[in-house]
Amino acid sequence: MTDLLTLEPASRTLADVATPVGGPITLGGRQLASxxxxxxxxxxxxxxxxxVIRSLGGVGLCTTDLVQASHLVSGTRWARELVQTHPDDNPLTVQIYGGQVKHMVAAARWLEDHGYQAIDINMGCPMAKMTGSGGGARLMCDGDGACSLVGQVVNAVKLPVSVKMRLGWDRNRLTAPLLAEEFEQLGxxxxxxxxxxxxxxxxxEVCLDGIRAVVEAVxxxxxxxxxxxxxxxxxxxxxxxxxxxAVAIGRGALLDPWIFRRIALAERGERAAADFVPTRDEQIAFLRLHFQLLVEQHGEYMSCRNFRKFAAWYGARLGIPEDLENRLRQFESVAEFDEIANAIHERHGERVEPLPTALIKVPNGPNEYW
Ligand SMILES: Cc1cc2nc3c(=O)[nH]c(=O)nc-3n(C[C@H](O)[C@H](O)[C@H](O)COP(=O)(O)O)c2cc1C
Structure with missing residues (x-):
């Protein structure tokens, strides 16, 4: 198989290429605005x-965090929380994972019976606990097994089914193009x-040529x-x-929640508008709304703990002074959050960083600046 990873990442600048056609897209019968x-x-x-990210505009589709198929069906609290949704949370796809066909099929049927719109099968997660059980990226090493699983899930439901995967297990096993071709035939x-x-x-770095090979395979x-x-x-x-x-954006949306709006502006050719900076009030409103929605769903104790990890991502972009970012990593109550948000509002702009970066954790790997 071609060693795509030895190819240089694309070095063309945007000035060299025409802006691709944007606008809506139809995916499995669903018309998506972006x-x-x-x-x-x-x-x-x-x-x-x-x-909160949808409230800023420009997002065509969201997918849930990966949900373990067997847990979804058996009804563990955590799995059911992961698939909680809201009328604002639309269009939505639920991502499931698991190495056993019977669990994946049962989860797909459960989602269909409970009114969800679409299913995504995770075949990309590199984490050991998942790959050890045959789910996640491990499936990419077993073409027959992967096709059998995907085919049975597709046939079990009327809902559209998609697959998310990596280029392959390693550079010697770049199975994505072949699998993509087969998955298309399976529906x-x-x-x-x-x-x-x-x-x-x-x-x-991400290998754009590897992505292109998949585009060409289907x-x-x-x-x-x-x-x-x-x-x-x-x-x-x-x-x-x-x-x-289409393009899916993960960490870039944590680092810059306005990225989807910027893309929409850039696509319309409003190049200067793509550099727009949300006002101080918009930035603080975003921060508050995210936390408020979290509290609505999970209550005070869990929300404070969950929100802390966003501090590193939001810090530089939202102009949060470092000492206040540090407080956001440790706060204990809704009242304390309000106090910190008020202080951020007052001292907004003290922090000046040309390019926001965040110290983050990625699955199965060291902390990295990204
Ligand atoms: C903290 C973290 C959690 C992730 N969780 C999932 C997941 O639940 N399902 C999935 O398919 N990919 C998951 N990914 C992979 C991302 O969806 C995405 O493929 C990857 O981060 C590269 O895209 P990005 O550079 O836009 O973030 C995760 C990545 C990170 C960093």
């Missing part, structure tokens, strides 16, 4: 984050492809490119270089 989607980030892309409605192998984890279904999109230009470049029909 072709820029929120990628699932376990622990982050829960209901409150999806609602999968879209493929999301993160342009890294499982072995790469989250290291190195006949009709949309391919959603994914990986390392931090700006509107990155998103447009990914579409231009790979030919993918």
């Amino acid at each position: 072709r820029y989607f929120l990628a699932p980030l376990a622990g982050y892309t829960h209901l409150s984050f999806r609602r 999968v409605v879209a493929i999301t492809i993160h342009g890294r192998t499982r072995q790469q984890g989250f290291g190195g 006949k009709k279904i949309p391919v959603v490119g994914n990986g390392d999109v931090r700006t509107a230009d990155d998103a447009l470049r990914m579409r231009q270089v790979t030919g993918c029909a």
Whole structure:
């Protein structure tokens, strides 16, 4: 198989390429207003984050954090919380994972019976607990097993089924193009492809040529490119270089929640508008709304703990002075959050960083600046 990873990442700048055609896209019969989607980030892309990010505009589709199929069916509290939704949280796809066909089929039927709109099968997660049980990226090493699982899930429900995967297990097993071709024949409605192998984890750069190979492998279904999109230009470049029909953005949306709105502006050719900076009031309102929605769903204790990990992501972009970012990592109550948000409002802009970065945890890997 071609060693795509030795190819240089695309180095063309946006000035060299035409802006790809944007606008709505149809995916498995669903008409989506934008072709820029929120990628699932376990622990982050829960209901409150999806609602607040949608409120800023420009998001075509959100997917839930990955949910273990067997837990969804047996009804564990955690799994059921992960699929909680709201009328604002639309259009939505639920992502399931698991190595056993019977669990995946049962979970797909459960989702259909409970009124969900679409199912995504996770075939990209590099984490050991998942790959050890045969789910996640491990499925990419077993073509027959992966096809059997996908085919049985597709046949079990009327809902559209998509698959999210990586380029392959490692550079010697770049199975994504072949699998994508087979999945299309089995009736999968879209493929999301993160342009890294499982072995790469989250290291190195995303390989746009690898994504393009998947685009070229399928006949009709949309391919959603994914990986390392931090700006509107990155998103447009990914579409231009790979030919993918849509782009999924994960960490870039944590680092810049306005990224979808910027892309919409850039697509309309409003280049200057793509650099727009939300006002102080908009930034603080975003922060407050996210926390408020979290509290509505999970109550005070859990919400304070959950929100703390967003501090690193939001800090620089929302102009949060470092000592207040530090307090956001430790706060204990709604009252304390209000106090910190008021202080951020007063001292907004004290912190000046040209390019926001965040110290983050990625699954199965070291903390990395991203
Ligand atoms: C903290 C974290 C959690 C993730 N959780 C999921 C998940 O639940 N399901 C999934 O398919 N991918 C998951 N991913 C992978 C992302 O969806 C995405 O493929 C990857 O981060 C590359 O895209 P990005 O550079 O836009 O973040 C996760 C990634 C991170 C960093």
